[in-house]
Amino acid sequence: MPEQTSIEFVPLDGQPFGAEVRLPSYTTNPADLNDADFQKLKEGLMTYSVLVVPNQENLSPESQHSLTVRFDPTTSSGYGHDPSLFHSAKSILAKDGRSVPTRPEVQMVGNGSFEAGHEGMKAFTLEHPTHHHFHKDILSDEEVARGQTRFYRWHIDAALYELAPPVVTTLLGLVVPSKNEIQKVVYEDTKEVKELVKGATAFASGKIAFDLLSDEDKQFALNHSVVYAPHPYIFINNCKATSDGLTIVSEQPPKEVPLDELPPWEPSKVKKLPMVWTNPITKNQHLQVHGCCVYQLVNSKTGEVVAELEEARKIVHRFMRPAISPQHIYCHGWNKGDLCIFHNRGVIHSVTGEFEPHEKRLMHQCNVASGEDPVLLN
Structure with missing residues (x-):
């Protein structure tokens, strides 16, 4: 097999957007791409909106952060939210993440209890967001038992006050549900059904x-x-x-x-x-x-x-x-080590999945506030 000397993209089969990334043979770490290949990665992201880089379970928070900020030369040094507001008990985001001690721009998100030792953490617990806490009308116990879930909150990763929206978010799956577990979203207005892997991250294209x-x-x-x-x-x-x-x-x-x-x-x-x-x-x-x-x-x-x-x-x-109709969205079912890089100024996304407290899921998420607001060019 000839050596792969440059980065390549394979469009996701049967999906409205998105591509898998094949790294060149000189590195297994996307943060170490040379300038020419990184430029191709950036252009690929803007073209496909969501990129999936497999087999990144050993990607360090430092590498994830350096990769994320590389997409935006204007970026500031801090996370995409003011930490004091992000973790405020008066905010709907209060439970949405824990900072990695050595790289606080990287947030740990997921579900379940974890022993001490992960990235220098003491024992910690994460709570998967659920529509039961956030939606006006919720699914019944019977509907959940039949495997229904909801799009929790379609959003852009952004503070939307003072700080400019991040250009890119990176999301790394470390502990993920089985891909054999399938749940479904039933659209209340059309009764259409979207089947997805439990805990899939849903993306809709702007x-x-x-x-x-x-x-x-x-x-x-x-x-x-x-x-x-x-x-x-x-x-x-x-x-x-x-x-x-x-x-x-x-x-x-x-x-x-x-x-x-x-x-x-x-x-x-x-x-x-x-x-x-x-x-x-x-x-x-x-x-x-x-x-x-x-x-x-x-x-x-x-x-x-x-x-x-x-x-x-x-x-x-x-x-x-x-744009969130079943045929227009991409729902990424996670494999361990998947790194999703998504254009935060080109898609909106949502958590899905219903989890029991004992079920484990762990992801590293990183985005950094930009130095410039997005613009419309006519």
Whole structure:
């Protein structure tokens, strides 16, 4: 067999996007790619949106971090969230990860109890996110017993206050469920069914989302921006999500934390981002909205508010819902050692899977706040 001298991509069979990466023979560590091959990796990521690098169970947190920041020359040194807010007991993200002591930009996520020794940790416990804590209407015990799950929360990895959204997230599977365990999502509005491996990470393409819009809705998206709530994950801490995980149910009386009761915030640090972000390599337009954290929609040029909270959520849901239909999403069923690299400015993603407290799952996740906000290029 001839020596593979450069990085290669194999599109994922039968999937709407994504590719497997085959590393060149000179390294088994993607963080050690030479400049030419790393540039190909970056271009491949922007082209395929999600890349899977197998057999990376020995990838260190240091290598994962160095690989992640290499994608963005403007990147800051810190994690994609302010740690004091990310782990605040008043935030919906409070249980979503534990920092690796030697490389705090890398978060441990998963489920179950683990003995001392992993990356210098004392004994620790992780809790897999479940829709039972976050959705307004939940699955019955009978539905769960029949193998149903939900998209927990479709999102972009981003603080959405002060810090710019990370360009890339890397996610490494270390302890994973059996691929023989299959669960399913039943879409409440269409009754369609999506079967997936237990604990699969679901990805939806912002490009597909934009392409599926009507011409009228494309013009709206191109000319409007999203204002995100200050400290958005604290703002919605008492709220519940729609059954598809795309946005928040607006209730009366409102469950959102009043703005004057949030931690101190500054108007200049509130994020106003285009609804559509331009892929820097392909120049494709990606509809990229974190529907659970939306506060207002505004005219991008004038700043005029065109939709307040409840109406903004309805518009975003209508725009994004077609892109999470079964035929348009990629649900990655994990093998031990899979490293998923995804374009955080080109896809949204969601946790899936129902786990018992004793079931073990362990992953390393890394993203780092960018130095620049995403832009729309017409």
